[in-house]
Amino acid sequence: MNPCIAHAKSTLFRTVATFGFAALIALAAATEAAVAAADFSGKQITVIVPFSEGGGTDGYSRLMAPYFEKYLPGHPTIQVVNRPGGGGLTGVNFYDATAKPDGITVLALSTSALMNYALGDKRARFEMKDFVPVILSPRSSVLYLRGSLGIQDEPTLKAKIDKLRKMGAEKLVYGGKTPTSSGLTYTIALDLLGIDVKMVFGLGGNGPMALGFERGEFTINSDNVLAYLNQRKHMIKSGLAVPLFTFGVMNEDGSISRDPALPDVPSFNEVYEAYYGKQPSGADYEAWKSLMSISVPLSKSWNLKADTPPEIVKAWRDAARKVYAEVSKSPAGQQVFGPYKNLFGDAATAIFRENTTLNPAAAKWLTAYLKDNFNVTIAARTD
Numbered sequence: 069m070n071p072c073i074a075h076a077k078s079t080l081f082r083t084v085a086t087f088g089f090a091a092l093i094a095l096a097a098a099t100e101a102a103v104a105a106a107d108f109s110g111k112q113i114t115v116i117v118p119f120s121e122g123g124g125t126d127g128y129s130r131l132m133a134p135y136f137e138k139y140l141p142g143h144p145t146i147q148v149v150n151r152p153g154g155g156g157l158t159g160v161n162f163y164d165a166t167a168k169p170d171g172i173t174v175l176a177l178s179t180s181a182l183m184n185y186a187l188g189d190k191r192a193r194f195e196m197k198d199f200v201p202v203i204l205s206p207r208s209s210v211l212y213l214r215g216s217l218g219i220q221d222e223p224t225l226k227a228k229i230d231k232l233r234k235m236g237a238e239k240l241v242y243g244g245k246t247p248t249s250s251g252l253t254y255t256i257a258l259d260l261l262g263i264d265v266k267m268v269f270g271l272g273g274n275g276p277m278a279l280g281f282e283r284g285e286f287t288i289n290s291d292n293v294l295a296y297l298n299q300r301k302h303m304i305k306s307g308l309a310v311p312l313f314t315f316g317v318m319n320e321d322g323s324i325s326r327d328p329a330l331p332d333v334p335s336f337n338e339v340y341e342a343y344y345g346k347q348p349s350g351a352d353y354e355a356w357k358s359l360m361s362i363s364v365p366l367s368k369s370w371n372l373k374a375d376t377p378p379e380i381v382k383a384w385r386d387a388a389r390k391v392y393a394e395v396s397k398s399p400a401g402q403q404v405f406g407p408y409k410n411l412f413g414d415a416a417t418a419i420f421r422e423n424t425t426l427n428p429a430a431a432k433w434l435t436a437y438l439k440d441n442f443n444v445t446i447a448a449r450t451d
Contacts, residue, residue: 106383108171109142115174115370116167118159118181120152123273124295125178128205128368131404135395139387155249156181157191164194169373171380175199177369179250182362186424187248187434188447196424199371200381203388204416206408207292207367208327210314211254213240214287215307225334225342228312229261237266242288243277244269247442253315253359254290256437257336260352261343267442282308292367293329294406313339315360317408324360328407336360351433358430361423365411369420385412425449 115133119125126148133146151159160181167173177199185192213219213232217239222228232240242258242265244251258265265288271277274291281289282303291300293314303309316324316335324337336356340348348356370388372381392410395401411419426434431448438444 106171106379107142108140108144108383111142111144111172113140113144113146113172113174115146115148115176116159116163117148117150117176118152118156118163119150119178121150124292125176125368126150128178128404129176129370131400132203132370132391132395135391136387139390141383141387154191155184155189155246157184157189160185161191161193164198167373169376171372171376171384174202174384175371177366177371179363179367182366182424183250183252183359184248186358186362186426186449188449189248190447197421198374199420200374200376201416201420202370202372202381202384202412203392204366204411204419205368205405206317206365206410207294207406208315208317208329208364208408209253209290210293210296210311210327210330210333211257211288211290212296212309212311213289214281214284215310217287217310219312220307220310225339229263229339229343232263232312233261236264240265240288241286242267242290243271243280243286245271245273247438247444248446250363251290252438253356253363256352256356256359257313257315258288259437260340260348260356293327294403297329297406298403315364318361318365351429352437354427355430355434355437358423358426358434365419366423369416388412425451427451 113136115129117126117129129148133148137143137146151162153159154161156178160175160177163173163175167175182196185194185196217232217235219228219231222231240263242251242255244255244267246269247267255265255267268286271280274295277286277289278291278300280286289309296304296309296311300309311330311333313336314327314330314333316327316337318324324335326335326338327333334342337348372384389412392405396405396410426448428450431450434448435446438446
């Protein structure tokens with residue numbers, strides 16, 4: 069062989085071997101760094117809850133925290149910190165401004181903050197695309213009335229709605245927080261059914277709303293289904309509270325099915341179809357469905373910054389699956405998670421991205437609806 073060629077081949081082989089070895093070293097270093105990045109040994113993790121202590125999102129977070137300590141790599145300690153205010157926006161703004169993409173600070177979210185964001189509340193100084201969900205916990209909602217109204221005596225859904233339409237705002241009084249709080253989804257549903265109600269705003273939350281209902285100040289009330297089943301048992305048992313419909317649950321294809329926690333109660337779609345003889349459609353219904361998509365699939369969640377390294381996100385999601393598998397079997401977990409399928413990974417991210425904006429036609433209708441009925445101006449976020 070030509071000595072020059074042999075020397076060239078030898079040099080080439082040495083070069084390839086050197087670069088190959090260097091690549092292996094780099095890969096090993098990167099792998100080691102990834103493992104180290106996902107190790108929370110000796111760390112204290114903070115969960116920001118943008119609502120007061122004792123509420124639903126607070127209870128959801130405090131239930132899960134010790135189990136995440138068990139399943140996260142390195143077994144860190146976890147503290148839950150409440151930062152209420154601004155319909156949940158104060159705490160979310162704080163998280164967005166101060167949290168780093170290192171998995172050390174987590175944001176708990178619920179319907180209220182997401183609703184305010186979707187409706188274009190100017191106090192929101194963040195974008196939902198900047199967050200990525202670790203666990204997404206759906207909860208449906210139920211609208212119920214006082215038994216003294218007698219809707220339970222009517223033989224058909226159509227007859228029930230006819231009776232309520234005839235009563236009007238003189239007898240149908242519904243307490244809420246603000247015109248743009250989570251109760252907006254219910255008021256639109258009632259409007260779509262042609263049921264006229266008197267709205268009383270200014271209540272501090274679901275607790276005062278339920279108390280007012282129990283005292284007879286309101287004849288209509290609403291709750292998430294798990295709160296209704298667990299905290300309003302005495303009203304259900306006595307016949308004081310009679311359910312009219314739930315929002316149902318949203319399937320992967322966008323269709324809506326009955327709520328598995330209240331399988332004997334029709335969904336809103338069923339009630340609408342029973343009354344009008346056709347499936348709901350149009351910009352008004354699309355506005356309702358957009359808000360329902362926030363209320364139900366996005367009811368509760370834990371989130372990280374979107375630019376958190378993938379290995380850290382994976383460590384959190386792997387832990388979340390284990391937490392859910394264990395906690396959901398316990399009595400306390402059943403009250404928090406119910407029979408709803410929780411989501412992790414890409415499926416959770418896709419729903420989170422899709423359901424925090426409205427399509428333009430729905431946003432236009434909703435803007436006019438709030439202005440005409442409550443003199444409230446919004447700038448809803450659109451697709």
